[in-house]
Amino acid sequence: MSIDSVLSKDLTSVRRSGALWGVAVCLTMLATMVAYVNIGRGAPPLREAQDAYGLLAGLVGVLVPIVAIVASYMSITGERASGGIKFLLAFPNTRRDVFAGKLLSRLAVVGVIVLFMFVAATAITVAKYGVLPVGVAVGVFAVSLVYAWAFVALSVAFSSATASRSQAIAAAVGSYFLLVILNLTFRFSQVVRLVYDTILGLGENPHLYAAADYVSPYIAYQKAANLVYPAAMERQVFRLPEEARETLPVYLTDEFSLVVFAAWLVVPLALGYLRFQRSDLQ
Template identity: 50%
Template sequence: MSTVTVAKKDFKAARRSKLLWAAAVVLGLIAAFVGYVSGGAPGADAEQVQRLFRVLTMILGVLLPIVALVASYLAIAGEREGGGIKFLLSLPNTRRGVFVGKLLSRNGIVAGGVAFMYVAAISVALTRHGAFPAAVIFGTLLVTLVYGSVFVSVAMAMSSAVASRSRAIAGAFGTYFALVILYLVPGVSVAAIARWVHTTLLGADANPDLYNAVQYTSPYLGYQKAVNLVLPAELRQIVFYSSLPDEISYGSAKANTALPFYLQDEFSVVVLAFWLVVPLLIGYWLFERADLE
């Protein structure tokens, strides 16, 4: 059994999950609803469609990690608890083959859900507005697929670190809270925590750039900033307001370049690459050394 065979077998098993099908349907309905109610009155207008996909990425920024984590958190842990991992490794498979096969399968499932959502959004956009701004649509699709893969990588690492479903579920909830929720609630955000430690515990002067840099370690914010790279300037989201010089307005075309380089939109490539690669390396290392008896 090769890596590809493991991936195909796992994909067929996972796609029978009613929970994943329900998630795909919900995402599709959300995309269709957003496409229908956003963008103003019907009519050919590429800018309206661009705004639609900007809103879509904001929704996906919050919901896609849930889908990716649910699709992947039991990839290894579920096999270990159920004993299936022994069967997989009793065949002519290596641990690397099983790990990579599972990774390919779970990425395929998440990518399929994203594609389904985009098809729904594109269908409504074409029907209602008759416009197809390909650069924005395919650009946001590519960034979104990378973002989904990031959380698949995180979930695979977490699944490799535990041997039971209960721990995997707890890890999935904890991961979502630590990497997404903490960046949505201003009062308890990572930036607020970093500021309190820096100014209250250490007694240092406030440094917004430092707090924003700490916050920029989140793949959620990395995704928001990466989306800016494929949007027109007028639709880009300013994330780090506190680091902008006073003379630069929020809507200025210079807003991004006025930030320190490590807070600019382009640095999101580094952030997403880190979360895409490092968890996979850790997960594979843990799986290779795990006692599966």
């Protein structure tokens, strides 16, 4: 009932804000374009259609976190900074209702944007190749949704723990840089390697380096995509030497990405919620 009160008000606000519609339209157009420019290499249409989803996953990996962060970073901080929370809590709502209502609202909004992207890309793919690779399409969509939600959860958590706009922006930019940009180029593993091997002189430990990379949801997303790709599309995500690949520990398997995502979905939210419960809201 009370979560409903916060949720419905927030959804109405988000629906009326032009900015998010703009982002949704842009992303949908990008997804359409990616599906359209997917270049065949003379493979059968089904294989090419599957490849189109692989390409889309590449786009999702980099851009969807931005959308998720932008859609969520001010969710609670904004109410605190503007004084809107004074009304939310002047009525029979608890802090839990505010937290849960905001979270559900932003999960729904970002979910819808990801859905738009996949619907558009699927329409183009079907039109172009005449086949629908249902397994890959649904699989990549599901993994992308979880990936997007991990960033929503993280941003709502930060938002619940920060009182000012500037702090919220710092947290948003910082998390994107650290979790996505850093993993596109320079990886966590290189930092760990520097400390572990070069500085401490403990010798090479490729599995440990890979595990450090696995902390990033960006890496976890690629590993999770392997779960839904046909064998031919699977990728080696970690930069492991040959012999280290032979004896892959359980914490480096593709399946373990689900554990990584579960942690990203639960831990920040739990910490943010506890912080929010104890905060002075004024």
